[in-house]
Amino acid sequence: MNDTFSLSRFGLLLKKTILERAMQIIGAFAAVLAFTFLLYTLILYALDWGPAQNLAFIWGFIGGGVVLSSVVFSYFTTNAGGASYLTLPASALEKWLCGVLISGPLFCLVFLSFFRLMDYSFVTAYHNGLDRSSPLYRSLYDHVYLYVFEDNNVVIKATVLYTNFVGAMMVGSLYFNRVALVKVALVVCGMLAAIYFLNLGIVSLLFSNVDVAFPYFTVLIKVQSEVGSIELPHYAYDITNNFLQYVLPGVLWITAYVRLREKEI
Amino acid sequence: MIQFNNLSFGYSPKKLLYKNLTLEIQSGSIYGLLGKNGAGKSTLLKNMVGTLFPVEGSVMVNGMVPKTRKPSFLQTIYYIAEDVYVPALTIKQYKNLFAPFYPLFDSDNFYRYLTELEVSVDGKLNKLSFGQQKKFVIAFALACNTRVLLMDEPTNGLDIPSKSQFRKLIASVMNEDRIIFISTHQIRDLENMIDNVIIVDDGKLLLHASVADIADKVCFKTVSEIPAGVKVLYSEKMLRGTAVVMENIDGDDSGLNLEQLFNGVTENPAMAKQIFSTN
Numbered sequence: 258m259n260d261t262f263s264l265s266r267f268g269l270l271l272k273k274t275i276l277e278r279a280m281q282i283i284g285a286f287a288a289v290l291a292f293t294f295l296l297y298t299l300i301l302y303a304l305d306w307g308p309a310q311n312l313a314f315i316w317g318f319i320g321g322g323v324v325l326s327s328v329v330f331s332y333f334t335t336n337a338g339g340a341s342y343l344t345l346p347a348s349a350l351e352k353w354l355c356g357v358l359i360s361g362p363l364f365c366l367v368f369l370s371f372f373r374l375m376d377y378s379f380v381t382a383y384h385n386g387l388d389r390s391s392p393l394y395r396s397l398y399d400h401v402y403l404y405v406f407e408d409n410n411v412v413i414k415a416t417v418l419y420t421n422f423v424g425a426m427m428v429g430s431l432y433f434n435r436v437a438l439v440k441v442a443l444v445v446c447g448m449l450a451a452i453y454f455l456n457l458g459i460v461s462l463l464f465s466n467v468d469v470a471f472p473y474f475t476v477l478i479k480v481q482s483e484v485g486s487i488e489l490p491h492y493a494y495d496i497t498n499n500f501l502q503y504v505l506p507g508v509l510w511i512t513a514y515v516r517l518r519e520k521e522i
Numbered sequence: 523m524i525q526f527n528n529l530s531f532g533y534s535p536k537k538l539l540y541k542n543l544t545l546e547i548q549s550g551s552i553y554g555l556l557g558k559n560g561a562g563k564s565t566l567l568k569n570m571v572g573t574l575f576p577v578e579g580s581v582m583v584n585g586m587v588p589k590t591r592k593p594s595f596l597q598t599i600y601y602i603a604e605d606v607y608v609p610a611l612t613i614k615q616y617k618n619l620f621a622p623f624y625p626l627f628d629s630d631n632f633y634r635y636l637t638e639l640e641v642s643v644d645g646k647l648n649k650l651s652f653g654q655q656k657k658f659v660i661a662f663a664l665a666c667n668t669r670v671l672l673m674d675e676p677t678n679g680l681d682i683p684s685k686s687q688f689r690k691l692i693a694s695v696m697n698e699d700r701i702i703f704i705s706t707h708q709i710r711d712l713e714n715m716i717d718n719v720i721i722v723d724d725g726k727l728l729l730h731a732s733v734a735d736i737a738d739k740v741c742f743k744t745v746s747e748i749p750a751g752v753k754v755l756y757s758e759k760m761l762r763g764t765a766v767v768m769e770n771i772d773g774d775d776s777g778l779n780l781e782q783l784f785n786g787v788t789e790n791p792a793m794a795k796q797i798f799s800t801n
């Protein structure tokens with residue numbers, strides 16, 4: 258018997274994972290999609306198309322991924338639930354892959370399909386509602402297009418944040434047995450605050466008149482009434498970028514696997 | 523066979539609950555693990571199934587290491603926790619999703635056990651009462667036909683007829699290759715069912731003996747006066763005299779009273795050790 262990975266056992270596990278808590282998983286999906294829809298319409302009503310598309314995508318994608326990843330390993334709220342999960346005859350790799358598959362590819366597929374459909378419906382309705390005989394028709398039409406997923410800086414940044422936050426949530430839900438979502442949110446906020454102030458301290462030693470010193474890309478300094486951005490040298494930017502895009506999420510997602518193997522209850 | 527080799531375990535590395543525990547559990551026996559609340563009964567079971575890991579030493583279950591939680595190991599062991607986990611599924615759905623993980627699962631027996639334990643098969647499992655859920659889990663565990671069956675307080679929440687039915691079922695599924703390990707503080711539920719007794723207290727193994735060995739070493743009597751010159755492990759004033767657990771020097775054949783034995787061993791561990799260490 259293969260104790261590391263068996264395709265048939267993985268199939269059984271995936272089926273069991275989804276059907277065992279179908280309402281919980283479908284409910285989480287439904288809540289995320291409803292939230293995205295609501296955000297899109299509210300921001301569209303209050304602001305404009307650009308912010309509506311961007312903010313609905315960012316919050317829906319990242320927030321939704323985090324919510325779903327908090328569900329996939331949420332067996333440990335009771336001793337019996339945790340024991341039942343850990344003692345089910347499947348390998349840690351299979352259990353981890355199941356969680357990864359649901360909060361990764363499955364979520365992305367459902368969310369992106371929904372977002373595309375929702376965006377298409379809104380944009381098409383807008384385009385169809387325009388008066389073709391109006392002299393402003395062309396400019397009004399060109400004001401709004403379908404949200405682009407490829408070569409879109411917002412989508413790239415949101416994907417980086419998604420992989421990091423989902424990884425953190427998976428690790429957190431295997432450390433905190435109860436209300437993991439809240440506890441992980443508090444830990445992440447605490448860490449971001451600590452990094453922010455550390456970064457601010459270091460930047461303040463190097464420059465005067467620091468305006469904003471949020472880690473990663475945003476260090477701004479004030480020169481009289483003007484605000485200037487400090488950019489990292491190319492090699493340092495690449496290192497930081499690679500770290501945030503690949504290394505940190507990789508470490509977090511693998512840590513979730515290691516933690517699952519070592520989990521005690 | 524289950525072997526504990528110098529097992530040390532503690533929830534905090536500074537305060538160990540078990541220290542250098544060495545114990546061997548043979549196949550073909552039903553073991554009763556007795557202990558007070560917080561004595562470390564559940565901890566011992568969790569070390570056997572691999573949901574807790576030893577700090578030092580090792581546990582081996584039929585030659586496998588529980589800590590690794592390999593599927594080939596988990597297929598051979600079933601652990602029923604004290605509280606119950608059942609998802610919002612019907613019995614049939616549960617069987618269809620969970621049973622394929624256990625190659626020796628017997629569907630016919632499963633439904634027979636459910637009938638014998640009078641578990642309602644309609645509706646979702648999470649809507650059943652705690653007792654019904656517990657009986658369902660017991661029926662499923664028995665139907666899995668695993669070589670090792672660990673049960674933590676299985677009779678908690680069971681009504682009186684169900685406790686009796688539970689004892690009958692356990693006796694009926696026992697065979698030479700199987701180990702059934704029942705942890706409880708409801709001692710009377712185990713009487714006439716177990717053939718080996720393990721008593722732990724405060725992380726220490728106070729007694730590990732077969733029922734036959736216990737009957738050979740101690741006798742349970744009700745006397746008007748406590749006899750002199752005999753080691754009395756436990757005494758308790760009753761309406762009709764004094765119940766005693768004492769050294770069996772005359773080879774008397776008295777019935778086993780687990781509760782009195784447990785009280786005697788936990789109150790007087792040094793004497794118990796003395797009595798049970800003699801040949």
